[in-house]
Amino acid sequence: MAEALQSSLNNMLESNDSAKAEKTVPDGVETAISLVNFTGNDIEEPPFKKLRTNAHDRSLSFEDRIRPILSCCICLDLSTLSLFQCPNGHLMCSACFHHLVADCMLKDQESACPNCRCKISRRNCTRNLAVEKIISELPTTCAYCTHTCPRCEIKYHESETCPERPTVCEYSLLGCDWIGPSHCLTSHMTSCEYPKKTGQQLLDTIRIRKQKYDAEKTYLETALDLLLIHEIDANDISLTPMHTDDFSAKLYFETSHFKALECEWKVRVCINDHTSHPHTTSTRWLSYQLVLESNISETIKLKFFISKGPYSNLPALKFQPIISHFEFNENNTETEYIKLPISSLECNQILSSSSMKFRFWIIREISTASL
Ligand SMILES: [Zn+2]
Ligand SMILES: [Zn+2]
Ligand SMILES: [Zn+2]
Ligand SMILES: [Zn+2]
Known part of the structure; x- marks a missing residue:
């Protein structure tokens, strides 16, 4: 037991030394690392140890090393939501942060940062916009093809320009339910049978659509009627x-x-x-x-x-x-x-x-x- 503790301490010291010897991260990012590394009690925090070890593994790429440092300290994921930080700078994604504070409220307890145990609440935790921005610049891969680009651009690629993005037929309004990759749309359009259908054949689709619009119209009219009532x-x-x-x-x-x-x-x-x-x-x-x-x-x-x-x-x-x-x-x-x-x-x-x-x-x- 004592030996295991000694060897893990040695590992920690070694990883700190190698970090000093090989300074490759930009200054701003290093500040972020030191903020995240601040902790009241290192020995009691195994998940955090794992993050720091990964962050100093020189065989990994810069993105892979920076990822655990910027991740939420609860779910260990890179957040696409807002990021909150405790007064000591530990990062939590919006979902985990609100879940934790809500949990403690339900248990009638004060909520504490899972890393440093300082008290946290909506009042004393702030967003960390710098880390949110850094995450938005990290590369990610498209859900449909192998294209890689910064996270802040991936939505546009996946919805507008990706050749593999799921696309519906231009005659979907008339009832064609073809869905396929965007680059196959042109060939589908040449063979789609919907533009050749007669009015009689399209009547059912149009009827269903009309029912849907009528239901929405009734909802709006009811809401408007309610607002006109005196009482x-x-x-x-x-x-x-x-x-x-x-x-x-x-x-x-x-x-x-x-x-x-x-x-x-x-x-x-x-x-x-x-x-x-x-x-x-x-x-x-x-x-x-x-x-x-x-x-x-x-x-x-x-x-x-x-x-x-x-x-x-x-x-x-x-x-x-x-x-x-x-x-x-x-x-x-x-x-x-x-x-x-x-x-x-x-x-x-x-x-x-x-x-x-x-x-x-x-x-x-x-x-x-x-x-
Ligand atoms: Zn999280
Ligand atoms: Zn903390
Ligand atoms: Zn793509
Ligand atoms: Zn079609």
Whole structure:
């Protein structure tokens, strides 16, 4: 055991010496390496050891050596997303960072950097734009051909210029479902039978398309009709974390009471349908319910939906509101939980942010015929 420790220490010293002896990395990058190499306690960090050893393996190319240095310290991948860093400079990709902070929030613990154990939060961690830019300049290979170019250019190549990129027939609008590499399109076009079809033969395709457009039009018209209704209320809600009184207390979020359409309401949000240990799951989702807090004597028929509000601290979050309806009466004061149409990553971003803010819309249903 002692021998193993001694030999690993020797290896570390050797790799440090060889790094000093052979200075081939540019100055700016070396600063990045020394920042990433800063650590409070080397002995307890095996994944980090692996990264540093690879980074000093002189038989590898410069790109292959720089890759582990710029990688996320949790998933060890080069991120295509934003990169965050702890106050000591350890890098985490956006997905891992938000998952980690959300995990700790769900466990009611303070989140710590996996490398140096310093406290991390959305407030004290910043993006590292320099490393994001360096990663975008590293070479990568096209998903369809052997072409290699900087990461920041690969999207354009794969979608616009790659001869192997999947392409649809120009008559796909008329129903041709041919998909093939871009360089085969010209030969397909000469043999495609769709331009020769009669109107009668194309009618089914056109009918299906029309149904789809009609459904979208109806959705937009319904949304517009709702906005023209007199009895509509929009509230900017802010949810705070709470715990149930059960034996194993579960975390959920709740607003304070708010007034809409002359009644008092609150909104509750739960994680993964109230499963017992949401921090052990890799996929997360949020659901909400509307709760009537006033006493009523008559049934109230409502339409309601949740949308991103103007005070959300997640500017990139986008989701299409789903309109629900419910009949409230004195015995029925809580709606079912309704799943928010957001991804697991967005869910973690919401959970890891300091506050959960949405805009909540409540519309009184006057009569079913008028909506
Ligand atoms: Zn990661
Ligand atoms: Zn750290
Ligand atoms: Zn290509
Ligand atoms: Zn075709």
